Amino acid sequence: MNFGELKAIDSHGHYGVYTQATANPLACQFSSASGSEVAARARACGVEWTVVSPLAGLLPRGTTTDVFAANEVAFKEVPAVQGLLQYVIVNPLQPKTYDQARRMLRAPWCVGIKIHPEEHCYRIADHGEKLFSFFEEVAAPVMTHSGCPNSLPADFVPFANRHPGARVLLAHLGNGAGDNGRVENQVRAVQAAKHGNLWVDTSSARSILPGLIEWAVQEIGAERLLFGSDTPLYHVAMQRTRIEMAEISAEAKRLILREIPWNFFHLDRLPASGVFVV
Numbered sequence: 629m630n631f632g633e634l635k636a637i638d639s640h641g642h643y644g645v646y647t648q649a650t651a652n653p654l655a656c657q658f659s660s661a662s663g664s665e666v667a668a669r670a671r672a673c674g675v676e677w678t679v680v681s682p683l684a685g686l687l688p689r690g691t692t693t694d695v696f697a698a699n700e701v702a703f704k705e706v707p708a709v710q711g712l713l714q715y716v717i718v719n720p721l722q723p724k725t726y727d728q729a730r731r732m733l734r735a736p737w738c739v740g741i742k743i744h745p746e747e748h749c750y751r752i753a754d755h756g757e758k759l760f761s762f763f764e765e766v767a768a769p770v771m772t773h774s775g776c777p778n779s780l781p782a783d784f785v786p787f788a789n790r791h792p793g794a795r796v797l798l799a800h801l802g803n804g805a806g807d808n809g810r811v812e813n814q815v816r817a818v819q820a821a822k823h824g825n826l827w828v829d830t831s832s833a834r835s836i837l838p839g840l841i842e843w844a845v846q847e848i849g850a851e852r853l854l855f856g857s858d859t860p861l862y863h864v865a866m867q868r869t870r871i872e873m874a875e876i877s878a879e880a881k882r883l884i885l886r887e888i889p890w891n892f893f894h895l896d897r898l899p900a901s902g903v904f905v906v
Contacts, residue, residue, distance in 0.1 A: 707904035739895070
């Protein structure tokens with residue numbers, strides 16, 4: 629399999645300016661990209677669609693980021709770039725983002741919800757009940773950061789078990805920054821979800837570990853894994869190549885790169901032309 633044989637779906641992207649007060653300015657520059665740049669890099673390695681959230685709605689870290697305003701800008705910008713789809717960001721500390729998400733999810737290019745307990749500085753253990761109730765209400769797929777202190781994978785499990793209608797994608801396979809570097813936590817959370825309503829994406833620096841992707845497929849099956857790159861923070865072609873070269877079956881690669889993301893986001897609703905009428 630190569631880039632030309634299968635059009636992938638990238639379940640984890642961003643666009644905009646990367647801003648962190650403590651980060652090196654040059655590193656921030658390298659982690660920034662316009663929507664058009666993100667889409668062009670995706671096309672170059674055979675990615676048909678990238679689901680993005682605006683970095684302006686996540687950064688800088690803390691409670692002052694205006695998530696509502698960033699969502700409004702993205703709602704206009706994303707459909708204008710062929711190859712991009714939108715996550716609407718919900719922040720429980722900014723309650724008006726709930727109604728905003730209800731509205732935006734009616735648009736065909738807004739295919740899911742993004743939450744980020746780390747950048748927005750809240751514990752999923754404290755806010756999960758309201759969030760998961762909302763996820764069930766709107767029946768939309770959800771992407772969440774996971775693996776850091778506010779977003780330990782195990783903390784999502786009780787809410788997933790109480791809310792079987794919620795469908796949640798845990799980002800960053802192998803990220804164990806909040807638990808002494810343990811690489812297995814996302815997989816164990818998926819296994820503990822008794823309704824089968826947790827998944828995990830491959831967007832992690834840890835995914836380059838030899839054996840991690842392969843072990844995850846063995847433990848939970850390719851049906852629970854979605855390709856994600858975390859573009860532009862990571863290089864999308866590098867992340868795709870890791871799946872292409874994994875020691876797993878061709879069928880598992882097809883599932884991870886396209887079929888499972890396609891079904892997770894219900895992309896059969898998209899216009900065949902790939903162009904949205906705004």
